[in-house]
Amino acid sequence: MKKLVLSFMIIMLVSIMAACGGEDHASSEQGGGETVTLNASNYKFDKEEYKAKAGDVTIQLKNAEGYHGITVEGTDMKIDGEGKATANLKAGTYKIICSIPCGEGHQEMTALLVVE
Template structure:
């Protein structure tokens, strides 16, 4: 009897762990489908470009790849925070937006800034 209870407890725990591990989908896979994808590469302590351009009022997937270090990407003034190795679909109005690393990544973290031009 005790052995059966022990095995049942282990099975429940294993199912819980497997369910938690399966929840890491990109937001891009959600209800929005991107019309294009822009990949942003992050390394200590810079993004691969000073400026990125995307079309206004269209669904665009922003994908962050960590080349060196652990980084995430935020768009100032927007509810967007993309962890390294994932993406998010955005649909922005025309303008210039500031991109920043949102994970304190070391001494050069404050300088890790780029511009997103939406036109």
């Protein structure tokens, strides 16, 4: 009986670890493409505007201070906490918004992604 319970617990632990180990992706990452890194701190991103070439664009979010997430308007890109998301973007301007309430300045925590 003890072996059965131990085996069950090991299987559950492995299942939980496998479920928690992935990163959020808006679409599958493909080779090529361009990566844009956003460094988020309380109530601001490190830049007001980021640039990338049209095609596969990967956004990498790093939290320098506080806990933040992003959504990119007009796309299905979403990151909660630190991570990456990739999407095939056409030329245009996309608004990046902090998606996790982070305090008084949260409403103003936006930036632009200009895809050329």
